[in-house]
Amino acid sequence: MHEDFFGMRGLNLDQLQAFLDVVALGSFSAAADRAGLSQPAISLQVRQLERRFGVTLIERVGRKAQPTAAGIRLLEYADQIMKLTSSAFDEMARHAKGAMGRVRIGTGATACIYLLPPLLRQLRQRFPSLEITVSTGNTNDLVKAAEGNAIDVGLVTLPASSRALDIMAVLDDEFVVIAPRQITLPDRVDAATLASHPVILFEPGGNTRRIADDWLARGGVALKPIMSLGNVEAIKELVSAGLGCAVLPGMAVRTARQLPDLHVRPLRPALHRTLAIVVRKDKKLHRGLRETIEALKSLSTPGAPNA
Known part of the structure; x- marks a missing residue:
C-alpha cells in the first residue's frame, strides 16, 4: 500500500475535495450541489478514495454523513493538501501574469x-x-x-x-579623508600626514578596512586608530564632533561635501576599491x-x- 500510495498515480484532488465537502456539509447531495455534479458522481469519488486507502472514510449516522475514525484522521491531511494546492496555483498564476518573484x-x-x-x-x-x-x-x-x-x-x-x-x-569607488575644519589638511593627503592626526577607521575584518590598512603600510605607516567602528554614519558623526580624521569610501561622503564643518580630501597616492x-x-x-x-x-x- 505504501508503494501504491506514492506510485505514479498519486492522489486525486477531486476525490479529496469531494470527501471534504461531504464531511463539511454532512450530505452527499449538498456536496454534489456545491461541486455542480450529480450525487452519484460525488458518491463515486468518495468510494474511489476509500478504495485508494483501503478504509471506510464516511458513514451515515441517521440522515447525516459523518467521518469514520480513519476519516477524521484524513481530514487534517486533506485540508493541508488542498490549501497547499491552492497556494501553488495562486503562485503559478502570479508568474503567469508576469509577476517578477x-x-x-x-x-x-x-x-x-x-x-x-x-x-x-x-x-x-x-x-x-x-x-x-x-x-x-x-x-x-x-x-x-x-x-x-x-x-x-x-x-x-x-x-x-x-x-x-x-x-x-x-564599480570603482575612490577613498577620501574627512576631517573637522579645525584640522588643516593639504589638497591631497598622504599616509604620513594622516598619521600625524587622530584617525578613526572601519572596524577590522572587512575588505574596506584591509584596503585602508594596506595603503597605510605602503606609505610606511603603522597607524593605530583612536577608534574603529562598523557604521559609516557613526564615523562621520565622530569626525563632525572634532574627534579626528577618517578614511571613508567616496560614496559615503557625497552629502558631507555640503557640510561646512568637514574637509573632504582625496588621498595621495589615490586609493580605490x-x-x-x-x-x-x-x-x-x-x-x-x-x-x-x-x-x-x-x-x-x-x-x-x-x-
Whole structure:
C-alpha cells in the first residue's frame, strides 16, 4: 500500500475535495450541489478514495454523513493538501501574469545606505510586483551566503574568490579623508600626514578596512586608530564632533561635501576599491533576478545612481 500510495498515480484532488465537502456539509447531495455534479458522481469519488486507502472514510449516522475514525484522521491531511494546492496555483498564476518573484540581495552597509536606494526605487517603479529583501555583511560572509544560496546576488568589495560564483566587477569607488575644519589638511593627503592626526577607521575584518590598512603600510605607516567602528554614519558623526580624521569610501561622503564643518580630501597616492556582483554559476535567473543583476551592472555606467 505504501508503494501504491506514492506510485505514479498519486492522489486525486477531486476525490479529496469531494470527501471534504461531504464531511463539511454532512450530505452527499449538498456536496454534489456545491461541486455542480450529480450525487452519484460525488458518491463515486468518495468510494474511489476509500478504495485508494483501503478504509471506510464516511458513514451515515441517521440522515447525516459523518467521518469514520480513519476519516477524521484524513481530514487534517486533506485540508493541508488542498490549501497547499491552492497556494501553488495562486503562485503559478502570479508568474503567469508576469509577476517578477523575489530577489535576495546581500551587500555591505555603506553600499546599502548610499548606493542601493536609488537603484531599488527604480526597480520598484519599473516592476511593482518584484519582492526584494536586502541583508548586509562583509565580503567573506556574503560570498558564503551566495555559495549557500542564502542570497541570490551579492554586491561585494573585491577581492573575492569562489569556484562556485561568477564575479563581475561593476564599480570603482575612490577613498577620501574627512576631517573637522579645525584640522588643516593639504589638497591631497598622504599616509604620513594622516598619521600625524587622530584617525578613526572601519572596524577590522572587512575588505574596506584591509584596503585602508594596506595603503597605510605602503606609505610606511603603522597607524593605530583612536577608534574603529562598523557604521559609516557613526564615523562621520565622530569626525563632525572634532574627534579626528577618517578614511571613508567616496560614496559615503557625497552629502558631507555640503557640510561646512568637514574637509573632504582625496588621498595621495589615490586609493580605490572595486565593487563586484557575485552570483552562483548554476543560479537559475528568473526575470526579477535578471532585471536586478542588470540594474546592478548599470552602476558602472554614466548617469547611474552612484554618479
